[in-house]
Amino acid sequence: MTLDDAREAIYTSLDNDNEDIDVHIANLKSAMKNADVKEIMFQPSRLPVNNRDGRKTMQSYFKKRGVKVGFAE
Numbered sequence: 001m002t003l004d005d006a007r008e009a010i011y012t013s014l015d016n017d018n019e020d021i022d023v024h025i026a027n028l029k030s031a032m033k034n035a036d037v038k039e040i041m042f043q044p045s046r047l048p049v050n051n052r053d054g055r056k057t058m059q060s061y062f063k064k065r066g067v068k069v070g071f072a073e
């Protein structure tokens with residue numbers, strides 16, 4: 001799975017009430033390792049809850065699973 005495919009799967013999961021989010025995070029983590037990427041960037045406008053609390057919650061949840069998340073402006 002490519003990094004872009006994994007990121008799209010995360011967006012889809014978030015839109016579907018976090019369905020299988022842990023599976024998608026594991027796939028993303030693997031894709032990041034293969035691409036030698038330390039931080040994954042997401043577009044805030046594509047998030048279902050695009051406010052500070054929503055972004056911080058997402059960062060915290062992903063961090064607990066070993067994925068560093070950033071947000072593109």
